[in-house]
Amino acid sequence: MGFIAENLSTYVDGFLVTLRLTAVSGLLALVWGTVIAAFRVSPLRPLRAFGTVWTETLRNTPLTLVFFGMVFVAPQFGIIPPLGFWTAVICLATYTSAFVAEAVRSGINGVNVGQAEAARAIGLTFGQTLGNVILPQAIRSVIPPLINVLIALTKNTSVAAGFAVVELVATGRRLGVGNAAAGAWVLVGVAIFYLVLTIPLGILAARIERRVAFAR
Template structure:
């Protein structure tokens, strides 16, 4: 019981760390995911190929491997001075963007082709067709899978804790090194993760409700 009370500030730091990692990675994943999904349905073949490669490569690579590349290869050959938070956000964000892209693409596919044809026939460019006509109608279908993806992302950020980031997983390591009972530490850590994932769950349920009403 006193694991929590004795280390309240450490727990808070880890909790905020997990929140920040999840939030920043989710933002990166969302933006990149929508762009990559756009690439995958674009009329320009090189963009389609790039999109397909991005998804195939990132979705099929273990996240731990991506972290190893981000922390040991990227600083050596590309950017030597990036801090570990940024590297972790990139690894988690890029990885998750592949899943977001596929969810968005499945949403795009549910919008009848005629909608895009009508948009093109009044002179809209591809980007306008996507952003003004197709994506707004795809949103409703994309929301439920996105909630699963972001919950998975929350749990995946734990890997960042093993790479020099202070998050909940990192805190559990520190505390067990300090000699506290592992079972009790894990109980509290799990509860903290549950708070984050359950909040995401609720947020998306709210969003789904909103979109239902708007129709």
Template sequence: MDVIIENLPLYWNGFLRTLFLSTVSGVIALFVGTLLAAARVSPVAALRGFSTAYVEILRNTPLTIAFFFAAIVLPRLGVKFEQFEVAAIIALSAYTAAFIAEAVRSGVNSVPVGQAEAARSIGMNFGQVLSLIILPQALRTVIPPLINILIALVKNSSVAGAFFVLELFGYGRQLANANGDQVLAVLLGVAFFYLLITVPLGILASTVERKVAIAR
């Protein structure tokens, strides 16, 4: 226990860094993922093709490969990052965007056909139908799966710890190496801080799910 209390500032730093990585990547991924989902249902064939290929490839890429590419291969190719956080955010948001796109697309498919027909029959074009009628309803129904994706994002950010970013897992590794006799306590401390993010998000997801279930 002592080792956790002594190193509480380190844990706290790591916790904040994990929160930062997850928040920034989450916001970027939500934005890019929604755009990808919109492209997936758009009338322009090239956009559909691009979005399909992106989602299919990124969803089947192990996250570690994405990180390896962003943090180790890209710098060798001349793309230098000031901080490895940037590489981590690129890898995390590119990876998560694919899952968000899939979730939003399933939400778009769940909106009743009559909604789109009604919108079109009063003369809306594709952009208006999508942004004013379909997406607001679609996003609402997919909030629980989106929260689950964000929970996974928080857990996935731990991979950054292995690619030169000092976040919760990265500090955990350092502390575990420095305090070989108290590994159990060190890692349970790390686990606690992860649960501090993931458990409330999980409760939020199930609450929202219940609310939406009543509304429909």
């Protein structure tokens, strides 16, 4: 335990990078995932097809493969991503957007059909029906699964450690290699910082879920 206290500032540096990765890519994934979800329920076939291919492909691809493609393969197309933070953000946001889209879509499909029929009956357009009637209701049942996606994202930021971003796991690896005697304790320190994020978020998700279930 003494080791963790001595190296606290190093841990906190890594923790802040993890936080920033989670926040920035989470925000981007939220926006883009919602757009993809709208594509998947739109009346236009090409948009639906695009949304389906996007989510199904990414959901069946390991995140490591997304990083690998971005870092090693994209340069072959003449796209040279700057190694580090922003490349990691792009990969994480792309990958997570598929899961956000699935969560939002199932929320949309969970709204009572009568709501949409009533909205159309009073003459609202597709955009208005979606924006003013369906989404505000869907959001409520979508929040708990979205928090779970966010928790998964928090853990997934660790993959960036393999691609030159010094976040929590990479920090732990450095400290662990430099202090072999401290061994497992170094990584226990890393674990604590992750749990500080993931366990409260999980409790929050469970609580919101119970309240929404009650309101329904």
